[in-house]
Amino acid sequence: MFLSACICKSVLCPSVFLLLSVHPEYLDIWEVDMLKRPDETNKMEHHTSLYGSDFLIVRRGQEFQIKITFNRPYKPNEDKFAVEFVIGSSPEYSKGTYIPVFPTKERQSSWAGRVVDSSNNVVTMGITPAPDCHVGKYRLYVAVVTPYGIRRTRREKSRDVYILFNPWVAADAVFLDDEEERDECVMNEMGIIYHGAYDDVSERTWNYGQFDYGVLDACLYIMDRAEMPITNRGDPIKVARKASAMLNSRDDEGVLVGNWSGDYTYGVAPTSWTGSTEILLNYSSSKMPVCFAQCWVYAAVFNSFLRCLGIPARVVTNFYSAHDNNGNLKTDIILDENGRIDKKSTLDSIWNYHCWNECHMSRPDLPPGFGGWQAVDATPQETSDGMYRCGPASIQAIKHGQICFPFDAAFVFAEVNSDVVFYSRRRDGTLEPVKVNRAHVGRMILTKAPGLETSRDITEQYKFPEGSTEERTVMEKAEEYGCQREKSEFPEADVDLVLPSLEISVGDDFELSLEFINRSDQIRNVDAYISGSVVYYTGVSSADFLFKTPRVKIEPNSSESTVMQVRSESYMKQLVEQANLHFIVTGKVKETGQIVTLFFLLFLTLFLTLRGLQVSGMAKLSEEMTVTVEFTNPFSFNLEDVYVRMEGPGILPPKNKYYRVIDNMHTSNTLLPCMLSWENQKKSAKISGRELWTSTSLVHPWVQFPDA
Numbered sequence: 102m103f104l105s106a107c108i109c110k111s112v113l114c115p116s117v118f119l120l121l122s123v124h125p126e127y128l129d130i131w132e133v134d135m136l137k138r139p140d141e142t143n144k145m146e147h148h149t150s151l152y153g154s155d156f157l158i159v160r161r162g163q164e165f166q167i168k169i170t171f172n173r174p175y176k177p178n179e180d181k182f183a184v185e186f187v188i189g190s191s192p193e194y195s196k197g198t199y200i201p202v203f204p205t206k207e208r209q210s211s212w213a214g215r216v217v218d219s220s221n222n223v224v225t226m227g228i229t230p231a232p233d234c235h236v237g238k239y240r241l242y243v244a245v246v247t248p249y250g251i252r253r254t255r256r257e258k259s260r261d262v263y264i265l266f267n268p269w270v271a272a273d274a275v276f277l278d279d280e281e282e283r284d285e286c287v288m289n290e291m292g293i294i295y296h297g298a299y300d301d302v303s304e305r306t307w308n309y310g311q312f313d314y315g316v317l318d319a320c321l322y323i324m325d326r327a328e329m330p331i332t333n334r335g336d337p338i339k340v341a342r343k344a345s346a347m348l349n350s351r352d353d354e355g356v357l358v359g360n361w362s363g364d365y366t367y368g369v370a371p372t373s374w375t376g377s378t379e380i381l382l383n384y385s386s387s388k389m390p391v392c393f394a395q396c397w398v399y400a401a402v403f404n405s406f407l408r409c410l411g412i413p414a415r416v417v418t419n420f421y422s423a424h425d426n427n428g429n430l431k432t433d434i435i436l437d438e439n440g441r442i443d444k445k446s447t448l449d450s451i452w453n454y455h456c457w458n459e460c461h462m463s464r465p466d467l468p469p470g471f472g473g474w475q476a477v478d479a480t481p482q483e484t485s486d487g488m489y490r491c492g493p494a495s496i497q498a499i500k501h502g503q504i505c506f507p508f509d510a511a512f513v514f515a516e517v518n519s520d521v522v523f524y525s526r527r528r529d530g531t532l533e534p535v536k537v538n539r540a541h542v543g544r545m546i547l548t549k550a551p552g553l554e555t556s557r558d559i560t561e562q563y564k565f566p567e568g569s570t571e572e573r574t575v576m577e578k579a580e581e582y583g584c585q586r587e588k589s590e591f592p593e594a595d596v597d598l599v600l601p602s603l604e605i606s607v608g609d610d611f612e613l614s615l616e617f618i619n620r621s622d623q624i625r626n627v628d629a630y631i632s633g634s635v636v637y638y639t640g641v642s643s644a645d646f647l648f649k650t651p652r653v654k655i656e657p658n659s660s661e662s663t664v665m666q667v668r669s670e671s672y673m674k675q676l677v678e679q680a681n682l683h684f685i686v687t688g689k690v691k692e693t694g695q696i697v698t699l700f701f702l703l704f705l706t707l708f709l710t711l712r713g714l715q716v717s718g719m720a721k722l723s724e725e726m727t728v729t730v731e732f733t734n735p736f737s738f739n740l741e742d743v744y745v746r747m748e749g750p751g752i753l754p755p756k757n758k759y760y761r762v763i764d765n766m767h768t769s770n771t772l773l774p775c776m777l778s779w780e781n782q783k784k785s786a787k788i789s790g791r792e793l794w795t796s797t798s799l800v801h802p803w804v805q806f807p808d809a
Contacts (some may be wrong), residue, residue, distance in 0.1 A: 103382075106585050112168075112686070112803050119806060122555060126170070126172075127172070127248060127252075128171055128180045128182065128243070128247070129164065129171060129173070129245065129247075130169065130170075130172075130182075130208060130243050130245060130252070130254055131170045131171060131172055131222070131454065132169070133167060133168070133169055133241070133243055133254060134166075134167060134168040134169075134170070134205050135154060135156075135157040135167055135241075135258055135761060136157070136166055136167060136168060136260070137157035137158075138152075141403060143157060143159055143165045143166060144157075145759040146157045146161070146163070146165075147160045147165060147267075147638075148264070148269065148288065151290075151312040152312045152317060153286070153313055153314030153315070153316075154263070154314065154317060155311060156238075156259075156261050156263055157260070157261075157262045157263070158262075158263040158317070158771050158806040159230070159262065159264055160264070160265050160266065160267035160269070160271075160273075160411055161232055161234050161264050161267050161273060161335075162229070162230065162266070162267045162272050162273045162413075162734075163229065163230075163265065163267055163269070163270055164213075164227045164228065164229040164233030165227075165228055165229075166217055166225055166226065166227050166228070167225075167226050167228065167241075168223055168224070168226070169182075169184075169223070169224045169226060169243055170220050170221075170223050170667065171224065172222065172224055173222060174219070174221060174222055174634060175216075175219050175224045177204070177219075177223075179214070180246075181245065182204065182243065182244060182245040183202060183243075184202045184214065184228060184243055184251075184465070185199070185200070185201050185202070185242040185244055186199070186200045186201075186202065186212070186230075186236050186240070186262070187199050187200075187239060187241075187242070187803070190241045195329075195540075196332050196333070196661070197231075197234060197235055197332065197335075198235065198258075198331055199210050200230075200234075200455030201208075202214035202226075202228050204216045204224070204226060205292065210235070210589040210771045211225075211231045212228060212230050212234070212383055213215070213228070214226060214227065214228050215227045225688065227532035230264050232267065232270055232272035232273045233272075233273070233274065233335050234264060234335055235332065235335040236265055236266055236335055236340070236410060236411070237261050237264065237321055237324075237334055238261055238262070238318075238321060238390075239254065239261065239263075239264060240257075240261055241260040241262055242254050242260075243259065243382055244472045245426050245504075247312040253775065255575045259633065260637045262637045263317060263738070264410035265410055266337060267408055267411060268287055268411060268412075268413050268461070269283070272463050272777065273460060274336070274337050274338075274465075274795065275337050275411065275412050275460075275462050275463075276461045276463075276566045277461050281551045281552055282344075282413070282551050283413060284551070284552065284771060285415070285501045285552060286408065286413035286414055286461065286550070287411065287413050288408075290308060290309050290310055290311060291306065291307070291308060291309070292305075292307045292309055292401070292416060292549055293305065293306055293307070293406065293533060293554060294397050294400070294401060294452070295334050295418040295457075295547045295548075295556055296454050296456070296638070296679075297704045298420070298454075298546045298681075298702045298704040299421060299454075299545055299702075300602065300704070301604070301702075301703075301704045302556070303704065304421075305397065306375075307375065307376060307377070307416075307743040308375060308376030308377065308748055309379035309401065309404055309405040309655070310381075310406060311377075311406075311408040312375050312409075313378045315381075315382050315385070315635065316382070316405065317376075317380055317409055318385065319368060320381070320405075320406050320409045320410055321572075321719075322384075322385045322790075323347050323348075323355075323356065323385075324340070324343065324344075324346065324347075326347065326354070326355075327343050327346070327353065327355075328345045329343050329790060332704075333436075334557065335458070337412050337462040338462065338464070338493055340410065340412070341412065341460050341477050341492065342490060342492065342493060342508060343477060343650075344407070344477075344479070345405055345477045345490040345491055345492055346479075346488045346489060347494075348399055348402060348403045348479035349479050349480065349481040349489055349657070350390035351481040352488055353488070353490055354389075354390060355390060356380065356381070356384045356390060356402060357380065357390060357391055357393070357398060357399060357402060357479075358390045358392045358393055358394065359390075359394050359395065359481055360392065360393035360398075360424070360586075361395060361397070361637060361639060361641075362568070363390070363637075363643075363677050363678060364722035365393050365618075367392060368391070368392025368393075369392065369393060370393065370678070371393055371395040371397075371398050371678075372678055372679070373744065373746045374394075374398055374746070375403075375746055375747070375748040376401075376748050376754060376755065377401055377404075377405035377670060378402035378405075378755075379754075379755050380398075380402050381402065381405065381406075381596055385772050393599075394525040394648070395456050395480075396452075396456045396457070397416070397418075399456075399478075399479040399480045400416045400456040400457055400458050400478075400479065400480070401416060401456075402707040403458050403477070403479045403770070404416050404458055407458065407460050408623075409731075410643040412460050414459065414460045414461070415459050415548050415549065416456055416457075416458055416459065416549070417456065417457060417458070417459055417476075417546055417547065417548045417559065417767070418454050418456050418546065418547050419454065419455050419456075419457070419516055419543060419545075420453070420454045420543075420544050420545045420804065421451050421452070421453065421454075421541055421543065422451065422452040422454060422455035422516050422517070422540050422543070422548070423449075423452075423515055423516050423517075423518075423519035424451075424455075424482055424516070424639075425512065425515030425516065425519055426449065426453060426778075428577070428586065429518050429644050430514075430515050430518050430520060430586050431519060431522050431586070432449045432451055432520070432521045432522065432542065432787060433448075433449050433522055434447050434449070434522065434523050434524070435447045436523055436524065436525050436696065437526055437533065438525065438526060438528060439630075439689060440525070440628065440688055440689035441630040441687060442630070442632070442685060443526060445700040446526070450522070450543070450639060450640035450641055451519075451542060453638045453639075453640060453681060453702055453704075454638060454640060455478065455480070455516065455637075456480075457476055457478035457479075457491070457513075458476070458477045458478065458479070459474045459475060459476055459477070459496065459548070459761060460475055460477055460485075460497070461473060461474055462493070462601050462706070462760060464495055466507065467495060467498070467507075468507055470497060471495040471497045471498050471503070471506065473495070474496045474562070475492060475493035475494060475495055475496065475584070476491070476492050476494045476495075476496060476499065476513045477488075477491065477492035477493045477494075478492055478513075479491075479751065480789070482512075483512060484553065485508060485509050485512075486508075487500070488775075490509075491508075491513070492508055492509055492513070493508060494506070494507075494508055494509050494510040494512075494513045495510065496562055496563060498510045499513050499517070499563055499564075500563055500564060500565070500575070501575055501578065501581040502514070502574075502575035502576065502577075502578030503578065503582075504579055504582050504584065505582045511583075511584070514584075514791055515584075516543065517542065517543030517546065517564055518540045518542065518543055518564060518576075518579075519543075519544065520530075520537050520538065520539050520542070520586060520587055521537070521538040522534055522537050522587045523535050523536040523687075523696060523698060525696070528532040534587055534589050534591075535591065535696045536591055536696045536698060537587050537589065537591065537604050539567065540567045543560070543564060545558060545560055546559050546563055547559070550579045555720065556640045559649055569671065576598050576776055591694070592664075593699050594690065594693070594695040595619065595621040595625070595691065595693070595695070595697070596617060596618065596619055596621075596625050596627060596655065596695070596697050597617070597697070598615060598616070598617060598618075598688075598697055599615075599616040599618060600613075600614075600615060600701055601614055601616075605705055606705060606735070606736065607673075607676070607680055607705045607736055608669050608673065608736050608737050608738050609669060609705075610666070610668050611666065612664055612665070612667070613631075613633075613647075613665045613666075613667055613684070614662070614663070614664045614665060615629075615662065615663045615665075615686060615699075616660050616661070616662045617653050617655050617660060617661050617662070617665075617697075617727075618630075618655075618659075618660045618740075619655035619656065619657060619658060619659055620658065620659065621657060621659075622655060622657045622658065623657055623692065624654065624657060624692075625654075625656075625690055625691075625692055625693075625699065626637060626652065626653070626654050626691040626692065627653045627655070627656045627688040627689070627690055628649065628650070628652050628688060628689050628691065629649075629652070629653055629654070629663070629686060629687070629688035629748065630648075630649075630650055630685075630686070630687050630688065631647065631648070631649040631651070631663075631665065631684070631685075631686050632646075632647060632648050632683075632684070632685050633645070633647030633667070633682060633683070633684045634646065634682070634683045635672060635675055635677055635682060635683075636677075636682075636702075637678070637679070637681070638679050638681055639659060640683070642679045642683070643675060644675040646667075647667060647671065647672075647684075649665055651663050663705070670737070676705075679704070680704070680705035681702055681703070681704055681705070682700075682702070682703040683702050683703075684697075684699075684700065684701055684702075685699075685700045686698065686699040686700070686705070693707055726774070727774055729771070730747065730770060730771050731768060731769070731770040732745075732750070732763055733766065733767065733768045733769075733770070734763040734764065734766060734769075735766070736766075737765050738765075739763065739764050739765050740760070740762070740763045740765075741761065741762050743759070743760040744757055744758070744759055744760075745757070745759075746758075747759065747771075
């Protein structure tokens, strides 16, 4: 009743009925062709041919076509018809959830329509959705005016249309005017996520799978599950903010359950995931949060969500990322009166790395110049407006200290700019600042380079160089908005600490050599405290394995080294996932009372070595083949209870292989049955631009060490 009334009263002129009543043969609809095959113009021009879907998928702000077959030739001056689009359960014209599209210029709605071609009984209709229309799944009807009222096609699911954001169109809020960046951040299904340590960066390959069958529906289900109003789904700001809350399960039964405990008995270890598809499909089918995730998993799945809907997105990694829970831009480290770290009182920690997302959009809610890349984060660290979410925060606002701008710019600013402040506890219990390190946090920010399999350093997009005039100006601006920094200035210590670079694998014995350098003309004596801990990548200590208290005497203008032997048995039984060893050296110069500090991270190699891929016979379309994956245990000890997880984007679903024992330096292989279809062949060429079967990204092994 609503749709009929809307057409009759609001759209078509009542005189139409008198005009048509004199003609005994009225217009009737026989067939509607959605032109939805991947090789047809619609999907090719809208960059949606890679989506695994049986429906038409197009992007807003750009014309697509459908063909309507009538019972007779269409007469523009006599016949009246409209193509209707409906989204949501209570469609209304005023809310943009019911949109009639007309073939003539005399009658137009917010979506443009035109007759592209009319031949015999077939009319090719061109339809251009508004560049700010709601994103989602629309139902399509065709309605004609007859002498007996409105005649409309029945509801058929095959005529549903998905309309997405369009970064190719300037009028869309997500427009990205960089073809190479756009191809990477919208169309690329394979990504690289960086982790490890600042001076020892490692890579994770990830299958975002935004075009895989069922993923688009899963992404729309996430917004439905959040009960997000249809009228908000055309605004990328609101979509990104809502999704940053829904990707974690903390307060809304969202997609992923976070777990940093090391115990993953009732789920999948975060280090075992290789792609987003399985996670999204599990969530949409089970209606239950998926276990388990840590920051890079949240960021990777969030990236899939954004790219799937057409919002340009990328995963970024911040090395030495501060978690500022009170907004004071400080990470406080408490020392006792002798210069030794008081672990009970030191509550702040710095993540070895932290991953979040950037998405590209305009920001009409902010002053000009603050659009472009926005930081969004689904990892549940702190609440924002009562929910665990973060962003979108303008990267330009963060760089220029405009931390008052929504959303959560102050939190992201602290992640890349916090000071590390050392306090000495006096005998009366009071604290005195003795040293500030302003360059440790936010040491480097990386993302994948467009079109390449290398990283790109984007630190300068977040902050000016340390110590520069611009950087001081930014900090002053941030302080205007309430940030409290440690402004004390301390004389530079005349004793330095230097650590040679180390490359250590799991199970290795190694030497820890610390060099104390005296730059003064007098003898210096340093009471040093050297501690080594096994830590999670969040900086939280799991267990201590080393503690030494050497007294070092250094002659004037010379250096003295202290060497410690670290045996593998001292740390192996304590290892947790990602195998990070954290060392902290503090010392007090007896002659001057100055504090010297050094903290560094050793990231131990923990992966099997991929040896190669072999395909049995020729890779033929629609025929099963076998891929042999060969990998080696590179360690000097046996691995027990090993789970290897493998995935081939578009051709091989995630598979788990269990090995009770893999001997040291032993090579193992596994056989994987695969199927190559025409669609997957085309997709693979688009993803990597190289031969499918020679790509080492086809299968990527990750190892879970439950007993480590």
